[in-house]
Amino acid sequence: MDLNLSGKTAVVTGASKGIGLAVTRTLLAEGANVVAVSRKTTARLDELAGQNLLHFAADLMDPQAPGEAVARAVEVYGGVDVLVNNAGGPPPGVELPRGSFMDATDEDWRLMFEFNLFSAVRAIRAVIPVMLSGGGGSIVNVSSGNAHLPSPINVDYGAAKAGMNNLTKVLSEEYAPQGIRVNTVSPGPVRTEWWTDEGGVADKIAAQAGADRDSVMNAVVPELMKLSTGRMADPQEVADAVVLLASPRSASTTGAEFAVDSGFRKEI
Incomplete structure (x- = not known):
């Protein structure tokens, strides 16, 4: 199935490994230009090198980095059609899983939210004007099943991802009439x-x-x-859902959450 992504430009955060690498690889295979954002590159990301791939080295804990990545995509490829907020998990200096809620300090909470929520907020804030000037686009936020299933060993992480789910709904309501779709993919263990x-x-x-x-x-x-x-789950299985939501083939899907979690969540 042609996903109609040829010639489109995507910014993917956390792109050097795991789910982000699989998303990058899939978008490239569909003919998209990809700005792959990560602190450093990897051998597997370097294997994808070509004129359609630009690695943007950035630490998303830096409040300026998300906007700089978007600006670089506009500079090189002329716009941004897709944003995938994939970067997440424990930020530098923070380890998961924890033993208890009491194990997370204020600083641990701040760092977790900076990386897992605020970096996405900043990237979205930067990309929306670009997408609006280009006639629309698609934003896919990679969340987690822990946004729904509270866990004392990942309490700050789950809270940050719950915030991302709420953010997705708010954005989808405000910007769908202007041509920007916003959806969430929630993996389980990958x-x-x-x-x-x-x-x-x-x-x-x-x-x-x-x-x-x-x-x-x-x-x-x-x-x-x-x-x-x-x-x-395999990272590619999550990437497939992300890229489908990024595609114009999902033109009527917005504000949705897709669980790719091996049946982790049982609730209706």
Whole structure:
């Protein structure tokens, strides 16, 4: 299916690995120009190098960085049609999961919201005038199932993502009549580096459970999190939903939340 993204320009945050890398790869395959935003590049992002890909090195904890990324996209490609706010998770200096609500200080909360919510707010604030001048566009915010399922081990993260879901609804109401669609994709546990890297979440759970990393991801986590599919999601599966929402083929979809979570959320 042609997603009608050829020649469009997208800004993707957190693009160097995991879900963001998969989104970048998919957009490029659909013929889009991509400004891939991350603190540094990676070998796998470098493999995608070409005239349709620009890496913009930025620390999204810097309040100026989101706007600078959007401005660079306009400078190089002439506009922005798609914004994917994918950057998220623990910011530099913060570790998850926690043991309790009491383990998060005021500074931990501030850093978590800066990275997971305020960076998206700033990127959206910068891109809306650009999209309006270009006749519209699509914004996709990558949230989390934890926005709905409160967890004391990720309390500040879940609160920030709940704020992102609320933001999506507000923006979709205000800007849909002006041609800008805003939607959310909410993953559950995904096999990203946050889980799989040495010392990552899988290793931490393995140490507690007396298991190895592969057993944790293949069996312990699916059982512990009651995943209906019996497995964690692949980043590409999340990327597919993101790119479909970014596409003009989803022209009547706005204010929606798509769960790509292996059946993590059970509520109606």
